[in-house]
Amino acid sequence: xxxxxxxxxxxxxxxxxxxxEKHAKxxxxxxxxxxxxxxxxxxxxxxxxxxxxxxxxxxxxxDLLDKHKEEYINWIYLFQILPNCNDECLERCGxxxxxxxxxxxxxxxxxxxxxxxxxxxxxxxxxxxxHITMTYAAINTxxxxxxxxxxxxxxxxxxxxxxxxxxxxxxxxxxEGSESDVRFVYCACCICYILQDWSAINIEKATHYIVNxxxxxxxxxxxxxxxxxxxxxxxxxxxxSLMGTLETSLSLNQKAKLVRWLVSRQQSGFQGRPNKLPVDxxxxxxxxxxxxxxxxxxxxxxxxxxKFVLDTQCNIIGGLSKWIDHxxxxxxxxxxLAGLSVCEETDLVEIIHPALNVTKRAFEHWQKLVND
Amino acid sequence: MHGRLxxxxxxxxxxxxxxxxxxKMVIYKTAMNLIFSKRKSxxxxxxxxxxxxxxxxxxxxxxxxxxIRKETILKIKDAMPDLIDSYISKELALTxxxxxxxxxxxxxxxxxxxxxxxxxSVDFHNEFLLCDKCxxxxxxxxxCWDYRRIIVQKSKTSLENELQFSTDKIQKNFSNYSSWHYRxxxxxxxxxxxxxxxxxxxQKLAEECNLVQNAIFTDPNDQSAWFYQRWLLFNxxxxxxxxxxxxxLLLTLNNELxxxxxxxxxxxxxxxxxxxxxxLLRRINGLGNETEILxxxxxxxxxxxxxxxxxxxFGNSTILMNLKKKIKKEFTSLILxxxxxxxxKIVEENQEKRTGQS
Numbered sequence: 001x002x003x004x005x006x007x008x009x010x011x012x013x014x015x016x017x018x019x020x021e022k023h024a025k026x027x028x029x030x031x032x033x034x035x036x037x038x039x040x041x042x043x044x045x046x047x048x049x050x051x052x053x054x055x056x057x058x059x060x061x062x063d064l065l066d067k068h069k070e071e072y073i074n075w076i077y078l079f080q081i082l083p084n085c086n087d088e089c090l091e092r093c094g095x096x097x098x099x100x101x102x103x104x105x106x107x108x109x110x111x112x113x114x115x116x117x118x119x120x121x122x123x124x125x126x127x128x129x130x131h132i133t134m135t136y137a138a139i140n141t142x143x144x145x146x147x148x149x150x151x152x153x154x155x156x157x158x159x160x161x162x163x164x165x166x167x168x169x170x171x172x173x174x175x176e177g178s179e180s181d182v183r184f185v186y187c188a189c190c191i192c193y194i195l196q197d198w199s200a201i202n203i204e205k206a207t208h209y210i211v212n213x214x215x216x217x218x219x220x221x222x223x224x225x226x227x228x229x230x231x232x233x234x235x236x237x238x239x240x241s242l243m244g245t246l247e248t249s250l251s252l253n254q255k256a257k258l259v260r261w262l263v264s265r266q267q268s269g270f271q272g273r274p275n276k277l278p279v280d281x282x283x284x285x286x287x288x289x290x291x292x293x294x295x296x297x298x299x300x301x302x303x304x305x306x307k308f309v310l311d312t313q314c315n316i317i318g319g320l321s322k323w324i325d326h327x328x329x330x331x332x333x334x335x336x337l338a339g340l341s342v343c344e345e346t347d348l349v350e351i352i353h354p355a356l357n358v359t360k361r362a363f364e365h366w367q368k369l370v371n372d
Numbered sequence: 373m374h375g376r377l378x379x380x381x382x383x384x385x386x387x388x389x390x391x392x393x394x395x396k397m398v399i400y401k402t403a404m405n406l407i408f409s410k411r412k413s414x415x416x417x418x419x420x421x422x423x424x425x426x427x428x429x430x431x432x433x434x435x436x437x438x439x440i441r442k443e444t445i446l447k448i449k450d451a452m453p454d455l456i457d458s459y460i461s462k463e464l465a466l467t468x469x470x471x472x473x474x475x476x477x478x479x480x481x482x483x484x485x486x487x488x489x490x491x492x493s494v495d496f497h498n499e500f501l502l503c504d505k506c507x508x509x510x511x512x513x514x515x516c517w518d519y520r521r522i523i524v525q526k527s528k529t530s531l532e533n534e535l536q537f538s539t540d541k542i543q544k545n546f547s548n549y550s551s552w553h554y555r556x557x558x559x560x561x562x563x564x565x566x567x568x569x570x571x572x573x574x575q576k577l578a579e580e581c582n583l584v585q586n587a588i589f590t591d592p593n594d595q596s597a598w599f600y601q602r603w604l605l606f607n608x609x610x611x612x613x614x615x616x617x618x619x620x621l622l623l624t625l626n627n628e629l630x631x632x633x634x635x636x637x638x639x640x641x642x643x644x645x646x647x648x649x650x651x652l653l654r655r656i657n658g659l660g661n662e663t664e665i666l667x668x669x670x671x672x673x674x675x676x677x678x679x680x681x682x683x684x685x686f687g688n689s690t691i692l693m694n695l696k697k698k699i700k701k702e703f704t705s706l707i708l709x710x711x712x713x714x715x716x717k718i719v720e721e722n723q724e725k726r727t728g729q730s
């Protein structure tokens with residue numbers, strides 16, 4: 001009997017204990033102040049708050065924000081760029097990533113702005129424009145917080161999205177110019193899906209662009225003829241699924257090749273490209289989520305993925321890191337947990353909607369908004 | 373007590389660190405304030421280039437600062453077109469420094485390719501050297517591979533040259549996945565098949581099969597070559613079935629099967645070779661090879677349990693595919709039989725009629 005008990009104990013020890021509450025505290029801390037090691041992320045503040053707030057949602061601990069929910073919502077709207085009177089410069093609308101380089105707020109006292117029911121600010125400078133990733137992060141976060149999206153400048157945001165689509169179907173991130181690839185196509189699709197208005201996207205061109213970025217091994221790269229990558233593959237497949245063109249645009253053969261490529265990425269956790277080691281926590285989301293959209297997530301070995309993700313937990317301050325025994329950061333903390341959620345691990349309350357990357361609860365809130 | 377290192381207490385260390393951090397913070401804030409106030413008053417000059425450059429070498433990922441530099445460069449280009457080339461070379465030096473700080477900085481690589489379009493001439497030799505250096509450090513840096521494709525296009529470098537580059541990279545390291553990928557993109561462009569431009573010319577296909585076989589036999593555990601071989605052999609899957617080159621492909625597949633089976637004898641626990649044998653057997657004669665395929669699937673589950681679900685599916689889909697073929701076959705023969713029976717009946721009836729008439 002004794003021997004039997006020992007084997008059971010050993011099995012339990014195989015996995016690090018899941019320190020849920022510590023992660024919740026970690027996310028709260030990320031919301032309030034960035035650790036000094038991450039200070040360079042200040043210019044993308046909004047995406048950090050998306051990771052933290054959606055992370056709390058995945059943990060089923062959004063209640064920790066209850067008291068301040070309204071303030072957070074107001075704070076997020078502060079990043080919104082409003083159209084000028086007469087709707088001039090509509091295409092600059094959307095969200096900024098940070099207030100650090102904002103010219104229009106110079107005369108405002110930003111410290112108490114969170115308490116005011118604000119909508120954002122008009123940009124006074126021609127280069128004060130939105131960034132599509134930040135617009136995506138803002139709208140998703142508002143949805144998670146239960147906002148009714150009533151203060152969203154739909155007309156401006158859609159004009160902003162429309163202005164960023166290029167001739168080849170892809171999207172740039174900002175009006176001033178940036179690289180353009182499938183990451184920003186994905187953001188555009190999320191925005192239009194949530195706002196239920198596809199007038200801003202030429203779906204045919206965007207679909208064509210994504211299909212053209214498929215590499216010889218079936219995965220999707222940053223552009224035509226570039227090497228496939230799991231993160232970009234997620235963006236591409238999720239975008240096709242949101243646009244409703246996934247079924248018609250890929251042949252059975254293309255899907256089979258992609259599934260084979262994705263399944264081959266699992267080592268314990270997942271790698272982003274073939275032969276890239278060590279495995280990285282964020283791919284525990286990108287790969288399983290893509291497989292789930294394709295209806296092939298049953299091919300994942302959930303147990304070894306779970307073990308790897310839990311091994312990247314930081315026992316002291318909470319959060320998850322990219323690699324085992326490294327320091328945790330908001331992105332990998334969120335994606336690691338979201339990955340477990342996509343794999344339907346039962347100790348995470350909320351199941352992620354794989355293409356939109358929000359929880360089932362937030363998705364149902366969105367459905368209610370649409371139906372009303 | 374000479375020669376002893378002073379060991380600071382953690383409290384002391386922390387204090388020093390905090391002071392350094394505070395000092396850095398003041399410098400950063402002063403610099404950013406100066407940049408924004410200069411920009412506001414339209415002073416897009418050497419000084420703003422200097423300060424933004426200093427901040428960017430510390431943190432190359434502040435897009436706003438790169439945009440301010442773009443604005444400044446455009447202004448200089450407009451006002452002093454004779455001097456632009458010297459400014460361009462400074463931009464190139466700065467982005468190179470930033471790439472050293474963070475070789476995966478999207479902003480730095482993007483700024484560099486933007487800069488190339490601003491001057492009157494570009495020394496592409498230098499650009500290729502930079503790529504070489506970067507790929508020496510990290511042969512998988514896709515920012516650098518992508519940048520290389522950009523300068524190939526801008527400098528109108530021949531695709532053959534690039535194919536040679538990829539061959540060199542592969543010969544240095546067979547498992548350079550990025551380089552195999554580069555080939556897959558170049559080859560059909562240089563050696564398109566006469567029947568279909570998206571496919572590879574027969575002769576070149578044979579040569580590539582040879583190259584990739586060398587790689588596979590050198591390191592059968594490396595997936596780069598296996599993925600590449602899969603592309604080479606099965607890329608035209610849908611097209612070949614109906615085309616006239618079907619028989620020549622069948623010959624190639626049989627050759628590959630033979631060498632894969634040899635390798636399988638040498639490496640009985642290798643999952644890649646097992647899977648490739650399955651794929652080949654399925655394409656050559658899925659129905660006739662069913663038992664062998666299913667045996668291999670069972671072995672695959674044993675040697676690579678992480679992908680148990682996928683292999684099980686592979687086995688089941690093979691059975692299903694064969695079932696469909698069998699049904700189709702039986703159905704066809706049933707129809708044929710019916711036709712023959714009813715056909716002969718008609719003949720008989722006609723004969724009876726004829727004999728009745730006569």
